[in-house]
Amino acid sequence: MTFDRRTFLRSGLALGLGCWAWGRSSRSMGHALASTTNQKWALLLAAGQGGGGISSDRQALAGCTTDKQLLEDVLQGHYGVKSANVAGLDPQEITLPALETLFENHLRQQVQKGDSVVVAFSGYGSYNPPASLATNPTWEQALSYLGLCLTGEGEKEEQILPLTTLVSWLQSLKTKQVYLLLDCGFNTVVEDFRGNLRARSAGRGGRLPPEANISNPLPKTNLGNVTLISATSPGQTAVEIQLGKQSAGLFTLALTQSLWENGSANVMPSLWDHSRNLLVPRLGTEQIPQWRSPNNSSDFFSPTAPGMAGEGIVTTLVGNNSLQGHIFAPIPLVQKRALLHSCYWAMPGIEQGDSIITGDNLDRPSNSLWQVQNIKGETVTLTAIAGALTAKSGIDQSGKAVTPEVLAKVDSQTLLGSTLREMYRAIPKNLALTVALAHDLERIERVDATSAFGAIATVEAVINAGEGSADCVFGKLETHRYSLFTEGGNPLQPLTKSESSGAVKTVVSALDACLNRLLALKWLTLLANGDTTQLGVALTLTQQTSGDNPLPRLVYQWRSTRFPHSPQDHSSGNGGNGIPNAPPTFLPTVATNQALQCQLENFGNEPLYGFLIGANNRGLNVAGILRPDLKLLQSKEQLTWPGPEDPLWMIGGDKAIAHWFLILSRFPLPSTAMALGQQITGNNSTNPPGLENYPPRVLVLKNILPVVLALVQDLASHSVTVAPVPEDMALLSTTDWLSLPIMYQVI
Template identity: 30%
Template sequence: MKRRRFLHRIGSILAVLGVTEAEWLTLGNRYYQALAQPSSRKLALLIGINQYPQIPALSGCLMDVELQRELLIHRFGFQGSDILTLTEEQASREFIEAAFLDHLGKQAKPDDVVVFHFSGYGSRVKLETSPDRMQNALVTANVSQKSQDDKIVNYILEETLLLLLRSLPTDRVTAVLDTSYYAPSSVLGLKTRALQESVEAKLAADELDLLKQLKTQKLPSTPVVLAATSNPKQSAREGLFSGFSAGLFTYALTQYLWEFTPATTIQVALSHVENSLSKLGSKQQPALLSNQKNSLAQDVENFSPNLSPTKGEALNSPPSLVGKGAGGLGFPDDVKSQLLPDNTIGAEGAVSAIEEDGKTVHLWLAGLPPQVLLYYGVNSRFTLATTEQLVLRSRTGLTAKAQISKIDSTTPLQVGQLVQEAVRVLPRNINLTIALDTGLERIERVDATSAFATFSRVSTVVIGEKPADYLFAKLQQTPSRYGLFSLGGELIPNITGEVGEAVKLTVQRLAPKLSTLLAAKLWRLTENQGSSRLALKATLEIISDTSPSVVMQRETVRTFKTETSIKKSLPTPNSARAKQQLSANSTPIVPIGSRMQYRVENQSDRPVYLILLGLNNNHTAIALHSWKTPQEPNTADTKPLLKEVVIPPGETLTLPQTNAASAWVISEPALFNEQQLILSTAPFSETVAALNTAKYSTAEQSPIGPLLNSLDIAQALLQDLHNASALKTEINGTAADSYILDVNNWASFSFSFQVM
């Protein structure tokens, strides 16, 4: 684009904003001056829009920009002066495109790294050249303009954006689109980022001209474009967290990029990000956007896209659809990482400011798992690369204040230093929070609040006012019935009220399920694959007649094999099966009738003990049961008992230890399974004792089966992990009302898969 035209287009929007061109150029000196810097550079353009004229406001788009900016600076070595952010009214169509062409197009050189991010509404619009179909588009801050005859919309076509990305002179381009395009007829739960399409709307002439111009140019780049959803009808949602709102996809993605470093296959990262989305109440499946719709999921093994550091497990590959072919945004199976972190070790956050001569340290904690952040307590500890420990003194949202535990180092603290979790402090009085839908009448909300108040450890809030775990609302198809929903609007099955049933009766029906859901919330708080210091690896496999087929693998990322560790290789995965599964879903698919097992490798120098808990599709609790062999097998009234599962150092154990009589077989479709594999250096004495209080019949002695007293088990589990910590006496006044968990003593992996 000509410089004159660029200034003209910027001038028009600045006039509306009341900002002079000279003022804009002064504000922009920090990135115009960057033109003189040598290559290779890292450039970013981040867009976030909460406030739209005459459209319901979004809540999390500005936080998305902040999440991305802090990640790029502290984790990937971007200079703040090379990151341009356009937010709210600045993010007009003209301004976004002009900034793209000038900030990215003019400055980027071969081998430079470029990141583009958009958070805001998406929609669909018809082109006069293609009146028979709707096209995806990003909704900008100046949504529309009125003309005498037609409604002109200032959208940026998804196609235009893809062509702009491809026009850049570097292949090291990554874009993140936290938006969606199909607006649901009614929204239940979290806000969605999609506007209803308008068949009368027409694109602005300048947008069509730019699209036409781009189509005539040679487009050398093959960018990685990460989309919030893989299914066109899915909605990109945003959630309310601990004092802030954010896009679910952006938060899950950036949290993963903070904490994890290694990179192997796309399947690993996909399952991590989607696991996190599921725990946040959404069934979103992120995707790798492709122009070539008919050639998806080809040769994806060992794929590792631009935003992934090297070493071990995949860091950034949330997309599930991979295109390959002429004209598409396709990638061969040997694509390597392009955007590497400055430090190959992951972190839970970074030092953002220092006060009082180093006595008070401000932290940015975007690397903590989202479900853990809300309950992250005072006296939690972090370590620096210089081995000093920081003790958490207060926290508000993603920001916290901490103090150095012992000021005996000659190395001064510096802004930007990464911090890693050392001790996790969690309160003991954690409740299950139920949000009441605004679609309920006032008397219905009063009755629901009163009914839920009869349960211990259950509290209620109005949806959107405070963070919540689930939603109580009317069934949209049958408004005279009530039910419990995920925050993404998914109905929890088998617990809905009858037609015309009173609110209180429906709530009473929920009692057993509420206990299970609270239990699952508690064991999810143990997740620490990123921060654990135990050297462990766990693989979920399908057993076959030849060799096991790997479904997914988890391993701690901040530990390394020592020379004394026994190195046992895993069986070669069935890559054809993995590719087939990946082609359809980012969550692995397990066929009905499959025989399953976990293979757990203890690479540490200590024995570890194991517990497996989980939820199936109807949110029924399940557990791994390791049965003792009865001393008198012919005695009919012998009570079945469970035993500890222990893995010696350097050994590998398969679970369940299958034989013809006791095998874990997927016998019926459960659609979705979530399982938490938790390991500790100390025995799970209280957990096993609680498991043995349940009344199991001989017929129920399957290796993985129903968990009868899930809340008691979850509380006993946390107490066992607390007992394994050696730091209780050091943290005065905390142990009585908190669980204290030391990363040197436990590891917790999350696995999710579908059954079809």
């Protein structure tokens, strides 16, 4: 009996042989990927065409090609994948025969032992499980019923590539360093979101494999040596979002930003932070990304030059004082003009012998600072802030002086391919909301809603859902009942039947509190800079446990990575102070009736002012305050807040998601302290009672928006003048503040 190539690839033998041949390696995946003797390969697949046959009414996805380009940019620009080693298919090209041929020629015939391979797919996914399958199955249980929709141009019939087939192809490669990236949904139904999101689930598209029946069950399948990084879980959705004239998968946006900003192979913690911040506010827990690896590793490809992490890359030199590049940050999802006028440091890498001296190891050239002047699609144009390029003395990673001959290499040509790192962020002094009107509203309801929202100061625009990015969606709960929803369709504010019923204008007038909170969170998200802040801070959030031998449980851990001379973290295997470590999770969970505790550390030589603010799981606006003047941390201080003997943060109430921000500043926050006094005491005078009589605990705010606006005012009062910005904007230095999102789910 003989097998040709296609029979082998399509059969289950490849899957079985791949599992049998795979052995767990004790060598670090990161070291294997960093090897200079092995090559890196990429196969990038953009599907998302409208369905054929019975699925012909399914709309084409707009963001899959963008996903493909984003991944190609970061793999080549930050991970050193050669252009000849990158291949792919666009939506009009992707058919099963075309994919089989490309996989054979590009990967199976060329990849050698020890090479690293990434295969990425963006498009529609299908999930056709039997009724007997568990509601929340594992990947091993669901793998046989998952498929990828391939429908190239001119194809009349839906083509489904079983995920087991793709996994078997990957396991047939000579290497064991294989990564499969999926940005597609696996819901059994096709969702119709209310806002500017489009689902990537094709439902039960395709037929169940003929061998999958009760009398002849499928053999057990597994991922073997393949590391799976998926936008969602079996049975869940995945979405793309419109970005002006382009669209992209939300998960791919988070993934590519994490890859650019990472200076090591350990990607998972950053990926969970970025994807959580993008997905949870819009979808809650409807899209939960997954990472499955054979040895529980959180590593991805090692960057070409470790430490060269940033927010973008220089792609073109326009002239002596101008360049073009790509900046990968989700800030435009919050405010369209956010990147405009912000300033970035271009970090060239200089070869000296066998080492690479990165921008972190050099004194900054006088014009290494560049300001964004124009944004067109994914391309930004930046101009130099200083004059001609001059290099100063520097040291390499070993502390040895860098010779003038080496420094002479830092010329304009060296900037090509340089990493762009945020140094100063331009923020508007005014910000408002965009409300989208859901498709289920009648014409007269739209007219009334547009008029009612137009009279609210926190709203700047009212659009139809799907016409552009929106902060929320106004639509129907049921006939003659209305509410505000996230773009993913989750109600934003619980309304009583009387509040949500009646005339549209009456219901809109009851939404002031919800709109104020939305705008406050929009401001805090615009200020979020956990990856770029240069404040030296570490945060550990733990929950006390009960029982005979209670130990604190690690909920969330974060440490700033761009603080100069940041101390090494030697707490391997624990979260500090003996707290057992846990693998990073997409959405941390906390249990009711147990106390939370926050541990903060200031590495710097200056005191830091700050507080915690946000919305708790009960839906209340809250703030955590330690001292009346908001001085939170002395220099070099380690703080446990609250103390073990005073567990003030007892978790109770609804089983929902809490959304906090840790705010820190090098400067005092007098306006913020006054606003907190007004909102906590209920006294709105210009001289409200101080916070001296309030204990260091979580306190309820009557209105969160005035506090956040006061914070913006305090930060803007210390804006810098290194570059010109319009009068309605302020330029903030990343050395001056931190806004860190913290989310957890109460269970």
